[in-house]
Amino acid sequence: MIETLVIECPYCGEAFTTVVDCSAGDQAYIEDCVVCCRPIECRLTVTADGPTLEVRRDDD
Structure with a gap:
């Protein structure tokens, strides 16, 4: 399943x-x-409710 998500750059x-x-x-x-x-x-976490994408800085 392919999903399109909007993320905000940290x-x-x-x-x-x-x-x-x-x-x-x-x-x-x-x-x-x-x-x-x-x-x-x-x-990316995939559950029955749909995907959740958590983003963070690579230098944290």
């Missing part, structure tokens, strides 16, 4: 859309901000 504060593949279950990965190009740590 560095520059800009919101942008990202696409996640929920078929693989819970995941952790790095995605670069499309505005400032800094690395964002993403943690």
